[in-house]
Amino acid sequence: MNTPSNAIPRSSFEPQAAAPAVMTAPRPFYWSVRRELSEYRSIYIAPLAAAGVVLVGFLIATLGRALTLPNPVDRLAVLEGPFDFAMGLILGTAFIVAIFYLLDTLYGERRDRSILFWKSLPVSDLTTVLSKATVGIVILPLLGFAITVATQLIMLLLSTAVVHASGLDVTTLWNKVALFQTSLGLLYHIVTVHMLWYAPLYGWLLLVSAWARRAPFLWALLPPFAIGVLEKIALNTSHFTNLLKYRFMGSPESPHLAVSHDSFAMFLGSPGLWIGLIITAGFFAAAVRLRRDRDPL
Numbered sequence: 001m002n003t004p005s006n007a008i009p010r011s012s013f014e015p016q017a018a019a020p021a022v023m024t025a026p027r028p029f030y031w032s033v034r035r036e037l038s039e040y041r042s043i044y045i046a047p048l049a050a051a052g053v054v055l056v057g058f059l060i061a062t063l064g065r066a067l068t069l070p071n072p073v074d075r076l077a078v079l080e081g082p083f084d085f086a087m088g089l090i091l092g093t094a095f096i097v098a099i100f101y102l103l104d105t106l107y108g109e110r111r112d113r114s115i116l117f118w119k120s121l122p123v124s125d126l127t128t129v130l131s132k133a134t135v136g137i138v139i140l141p142l143l144g145f146a147i148t149v150a151t152q153l154i155m156l157l158l159s160t161a162v163v164h165a166s167g168l169d170v171t172t173l174w175n176k177v178a179l180f181q182t183s184l185g186l187l188y189h190i191v192t193v194h195m196l197w198y199a200p201l202y203g204w205l206l207l208v209s210a211w212a213r214r215a216p217f218l219w220a221l222l223p224p225f226a227i228g229v230l231e232k233i234a235l236n237t238s239h240f241t242n243l244l245k246y247r248f249m250g251s252p253e254s255p256h257l258a259v260s261h262d263s264f265a266m267f268l269g270s271p272g273l274w275i276g277l278i279i280t281a282g283f284f285a286a287a288v289r290l291r292r293d294r295d296p297l
Contacts, residue, residue, distance in 0.1 A: 094144030203283030
């Protein structure tokens, strides 16, 4: 005689165990970058403010001065001048913002103890450090480039109206300004210099931000300054100081200062570029390790 089984079959209406959600690698990185952009609004506010200052100054001084000049040729000369100034101010502002952002980003989350919350999320230290580096090295320079081109385009349109009202051929102004060619050269400069050539500087700033317990700006300056002074006193040489000058100021024969296929090939084949990138990778690895081990301040 068969004994009826006491086992109750699983109801088809019983909820099944939910499969764990799989988060692909790019998603934490993407949301980490978005988090940085939402927390540090100066990333885009400061370059936009610099562009606003340029446009207001251009309207008040340049256009006002150009309209008062009786000679149309002098008007054209006045209108051409501020374009380089606009580029320098906006890109310089973006570069300064990148320096202070990278110095504060890892230090700040330890200072306000928000690191305890961010570490509770399923985002690795490597992803966090790389997202912060991407904002400082890639997004900020490209944002500065985009704002610069937009500002110069507005300036060019305003200048075109003045030149046309003066009875001159606007083609002369557009040829002298050469906005398209200038923008291509600027983009080349952004990629080669601000992103690749300055990469060791950005890596060093991230490392200091992860290590310093206070005053990260001073800690970023003191070691290079001390090494240069010590070398000068002990050996009466300035090799380290000259190396820093070459890295951050370049030289007339530097291949990344010219725009051509040959110069770009020379730049990619430059040992200084790859040595700098290797050093940058070492700085990033140390910053990841320090973020993992450092306690909140």
